[in-house]
Structures are given as C-alpha cells and as structure tokens.
Amino acid sequence: MRRQFLRMGLSCLVALLLLGAGPVRADSDQDRARAAVESGEVKPLGAILKAVRQRYKGQVLDTQLLDMGGRWIYRVRLLTKDGKALDIGVDGRSGQILDVQGD
Structure with missing residues (x-):
C-alpha cells in the first residue's frame, strides 16, 4: 500500500513538471511582446x-x-x-x- 502511494505521488509530480515546463516560457514571451506593444515601446x-x-x-x-x-x-x-x-x-x-x- 505504501509503495502504491509513493508510485502515485511520483507519477503526479512528473505529470505536473511536464505540464508546466513548456508553456511557461511561451506565455512569458507572448506576454512580454504584448506588454511592449501596449506600452507603446x-x-x-x-x-x-x-x-x-x-x-x-x-x-x-x-x-x-x-x-x-x-x-x-x-x-x-x-x-x-x-x-x-x-x-x-x-x-x-x-x-x-x-x-x-x-x-
């Protein structure tokens, strides 16, 4: 039972890392570009x-x-x-x- 919880916890951690890794940079670049246009820069x-x-x-x-x-x-x-x-x-x-x- 303990091993099952550990395995599930590790699976969730890996899934969260994979979901969060890619889009964060893309959104950041898009946000910076949008802010530059909105500010008049x-x-x-x-x-x-x-x-x-x-x-x-x-x-x-x-x-x-x-x-x-x-x-x-x-x-x-x-x-x-x-x-x-x-x-x-x-x-x-x-x-x-x-x-x-x-x-």
Whole structure:
C-alpha cells in the first residue's frame, strides 16, 4: 500500500513538471511582446504591415515579433505576386524596414 502511494505521488509530480515546463516560457514571451506593444515601446502589427505593403505587394504568410537582445524586430514573410517568398525584417520601434531576404 505504501509503495502504491509513493508510485502515485511520483507519477503526479512528473505529470505536473511536464505540464508546466513548456508553456511557461511561451506565455512569458507572448506576454512580454504584448506588454511592449501596449506600452507603446513597439508599434502594433497593423502599422508594421501597412509600411511593408506600401513597399512590397503580395500576401502576408506569417509574422513574428522577436526580442533580439532588447531590440524588438518584426519578421514578416510575404509571398509576392510573381511567386517569390520574402522575409522582411522591420524595426518594431520605428517601423523602418531593416532587411529583405529573397528579394
């Protein structure tokens, strides 16, 4: 009986550790990005996409907001009308396009 309780206790502990290990970091990154936008430290995604679309025509496939050592960078993946995939780096604070790969 004692061995059964010990086994069940260890199983519960392992399950709690596994459930809590992954999402905590993801939620933390998302929360920090959301807080940066809400505080005005980073431009909202809509403003970034407007700047990108003024310069490049196509369909936005994916976006990410990355903290690069204290500097927020949006990565925008865009499919142009002629079928090229562009990866566009945009400064999150100023909205300035920093680099374009696949151009």
